[in-house]
Amino acid sequence: MTLAKWFDAAAPVAGAPGVTGLAVDDDGWRGAAEDFAAAGGRLVALWAQGAESGHRAVFAALAASARVLVVELPLAAGESSAAHRYPGLQDLFPFANRMQRAAGDLYGVHSTDPDTRPWLRHAPGGASYEFVKVQGEGVHEIAVGPVHAGIIEPGHFRFSVVGEKVLRLEERLGYAHKGVERRFSQIGILDGHRLAARESGDSAVAYSWAYVQALEGQVEVEIPRRAAWLRALALELERLANHLGDLGALGNDAGFAFGLAQFSRLKEQLLRATEQCFGQRYLLDAVIPGGVRADVPAHAGAALERCVTGIAAEARELRDIFDEHAGLRDRFVGAGTVSCALAARLGLIGLAGRASGQAFDWRVDAPCRPYDELRPRKCGAAGGDVAARVAVRFDEAQESCRLALGILADLPPGAVQTRVPAPPADAFAIGVIEGWRGPVMIALSAGPGGSIRRCHPHDPSWQNWPALEHAIIDNIVPDFPLINKSFNLAYSGHDL
Amino acid sequence: MLKTLRKIHRIGIVTEPAPAADESLRVREALQRRILDVMGRALCIRAVDAGSCNGCELEMHALGNPIYNIEGSGIRFVASPRHADLLLVTGPVTLNMRDALRRTYEATADPKLVVAVGDCGCTGGIFGESGAVVGRVANVIPVDVAIPGCPPNPARLLSGILAALSAGRVSSA
Ligand code: SF4
Numbered sequence: 001m002t003l004a005k006w007f008d009a010a011a012p013v014a015g016a017p018g019v020t021g022l023a024v025d026d027d028g029w030r031g032a033a034e035d036f037a038a039a040g041g042r043l044v045a046l047w048a049q050g051a052e053s054g055h056r057a058v059f060a061a062l063a064a065s066a067r068v069l070v071v072e073l074p075l076a077a078g079e080s081s082a083a084h085r086y087p088g089l090q091d092l093f094p095f096a097n098r099m100q101r102a103a104g105d106l107y108g109v110h111s112t113d114p115d116t117r118p119w120l121r122h123a124p125g126g127a128s129y130e131f132v133k134v135q136g137e138g139v140h141e142i143a144v145g146p147v148h149a150g151i152i153e154p155g156h157f158r159f160s161v162v163g164e165k166v167l168r169l170e171e172r173l174g175y176a177h178k179g180v181e182r183r184f185s186q187i188g189i190l191d192g193h194r195l196a197a198r199e200s201g202d203s204a205v206a207y208s209w210a211y212v213q214a215l216e217g218q219v220e221v222e223i224p225r226r227a228a229w230l231r232a233l234a235l236e237l238e239r240l241a242n243h244l245g246d247l248g249a250l251g252n253d254a255g256f257a258f259g260l261a262q263f264s265r266l267k268e269q270l271l272r273a274t275e276q277c278f279g280q281r282y283l284l285d286a287v288i289p290g291g292v293r294a295d296v297p298a299h300a301g302a303a304l305e306r307c308v309t310g311i312a313a314e315a316r317e318l319r320d321i322f323d324e325h326a327g328l329r330d331r332f333v334g335a336g337t338v339s340c341a342l343a344a345r346l347g348l349i350g351l352a353g354r355a356s357g358q359a360f361d362w363r364v365d366a367p368c369r370p371y372d373e374l375r376p377r378k379c380g381a382a383g384g385d386v387a388a389r390v391a392v393r394f395d396e397a398q399e400s401c402r403l404a405l406g407i408l409a410d411l412p413p414g415a416v417q418t419r420v421p422a423p424p425a426d427a428f429a430i431g432v433i434e435g436w437r438g439p440v441m442i443a444l445s446a447g448p449g450g451s452i453r454r455c456h457p458h459d460p461s462w463q464n465w466p467a468l469e470h471a472i473i474d475n476i477v478p479d480f481p482l483i484n485k486s487f488n489l490a491y492s493g494h495d496l
Numbered sequence: 497m498l499k500t501l502r503k504i505h506r507i508g509i510v511t512e513p514a515p516a517a518d519e520s521l522r523v524r525e526a527l528q529r530r531i532l533d534v535m536g537r538a539l540c541i542r543a544v545d546a547g548s549c550n551g552c553e554l555e556m557h558a559l560g561n562p563i564y565n566i567e568g569s570g571i572r573f574v575a576s577p578r579h580a581d582l583l584l585v586t587g588p589v590t591l592n593m594r595d596a597l598r599r600t601y602e603a604t605a606d607p608k609l610v611v612a613v614g615d616c617g618c619t620g621g622i623f624g625e626s627g628a629v630v631g632r633v634a635n636v637i638p639v640d641v642a643i644p645g646c647p648p649n650p651a652r653l654l655s656g657i658l659a660a661l662s663a664g665r666v667s668s669a
Contacts, residue, residue, distance in 0.1 A: 198621075
């Protein structure tokens with residue numbers, strides 16, 4: 001295997017299971033990416049750091065089956081951004097384009113790829129951004145956003161259409177850019193989980209867990225078994241809540257308000273039961289370094305068990321109703337299709353990837369504690385359309401119910417926290433947690449005296465936003481809200 | 497179809513009745529009266545995400561579920577600032593959203609109310625102010641009421657909207 005030579009040369013990296021690291025030069029950077037692409041591997045994330053983090057460098061996390069190689073390409077110091085353009089990876093992994101442009105915006109490190117438009121940094125006063133123009137008779141443009149008609153995160157969509165049919169969609173993101181990476185370096189490393197959770201509030205457990213997984217890896221702290229199980233409970237409740245919300249919204253977007261009423265009712269029940277257990281409806285502060293913030297009171301656990309049992313039964317019933325509803329089938333089937341081949345080429349990942357035959361799930365492929373004990377089932381479909389993304393949500397909602405009930409039934413006794421000291425300066429680790437949308441990654445470098453030298457959070461939406469541009473082609477504009485919702489990608493999580 | 501009808505029948509109306517103990521409902525009844533007093537019609541809200549983490553949006557969505565049922569209280573989320581009486585703004589306001597927020601405010605007809613949502617909308621929250629973040633909503637547009645919380649739950653959101661109606665900017669305008 002060509003990949004063996006890379007893994008053999010690499011050294012283990014703390015944090016998530018199966019991660020290794022290797023410093024490379026330009027040839028190694030390109031060579032590793034080419035070998036991973038040729039072997040059907042994936043690019044998990046690409047990020048950079050500036051001189052203020054010690055030295056300028058660009059990083060890529062490459063994955064093949066359950067193993068990850070983080071390659072680091074140090075870049076020459078110096079003021080001029082043209083001093084060293086690192087080899088671009090867009091031809092191998094198309095979505096690298098935007099991550100490379102983001103690295104250019106944030107750290108002034110630029111690739112050799114031709115698209116040099118800014119991505120996260122917008123021109124002052126909203127000055128023009130060069131959208132690709134579609135020429136031809138009868139083609140006109142529709143611009144939507146950044147403020148949307150509903151309760152939605154900010155982003156801009158530029159459609160080129162003929163009649164109602166979409167010829168091309170170009171996304172413009174970065175409106176929710178909050179400079180989180182610089183913010184990380186202003187807070188203590190033992191407090192960083194709070195900011196990580198707020199990278200994307202709908203995936204707070206996934207982000208905060210990925211963060212503390214990296215942190216605990218740096219100091220080699222094993223958390224108590226009960227704490228690990230409670231983290232998994234929190235993560236599955238987060239997944240379930242989001243899936244319930246999305247299933248209702250998808251029904252509604254297809255004209256079936258009944259679906260929204262039912263699923264939003266179930267979601268509210270779940271949030272209330274979650275609050276009894278963890279003290280919050282949304283678990284922005286449940287995961288802390290060394291464990292979880294508080295134990296689940298026994299009576300609240302029992303109430304949650306009843307609640308989840310009820311939700312599982314009702315979700316099954318609602319699935320029958322969805323499946324038999326001719327109007328929904330008509331809108332779902334064949335809408336916004338990303339074929340398995342296209343998904344593989346684009347590196348589609350997470351829930352949307354699993355609906356297009358990309359059968360990756362970190363909980364199964366490279367399980368961290370306690371998923372090695374819980375043994376989740378991988379869900380998936382091959383249709384790649386809205387119907388497939390709906391089906392995967394139904395399956396995963398059931399699976400999360402099953403896991404949550406299993407955790408509540410067999411919750412091991414013991415403490416829910418242990419002490420975590422600040423890691424030594426220069427400690428580096430990677431955290432990866434499969435959130436409801438897909439794998440969330442944190443790259444964490446410690447600074448001196450309990451500070452953060454560099455923290456990069458990566459959202460799976462980086463991979464999946466470009467696929468939405470493909471999914472909408474040849475569909476009609478009025479189907480965009482439905483297709484967009486079926487992916488339900490993050491803006492804040494993506495915009496850093 | 498039969499299954500759907502059966503389900504509707506079986507679940508019935510889940511919108512919570514108004515026991516004195518239920519804070520969220522007390523708010524809602526008062527809210528409806530207040531809306532009618534001030535507006536004489538439904539209150540139209542335009543949601544603006546000026547850079548939030550999406551946590552606050554999740555709780556704004558919950559206002560529409562059958563348990564809080566704000567449409568039943570005469571509140572509607574509308575698709576254009578031109579139809580809105582009140583802007584419900586989450587933050588922190590990012591630099592990249594500052595102008596869009598200002599333009600939305602300007603496009604909203606007077607008299608108008610602004611409610612800033614969440615710790616971030618109130619103060620900038622954990623993100624503070626920086627080269628990328630302008631901070632609290634009030635740094636960009638005038639704010640009538642600020643609802644703290646991370647995120648504030650639906651009952652608090654309703655209380656805040658009510659407080660905005662009582663704040664009197666509309667009635668005095
Ligand atoms: S207040 Fe909390 S939930 Fe709301 S945007 Fe800020 S961090 Fe997110």
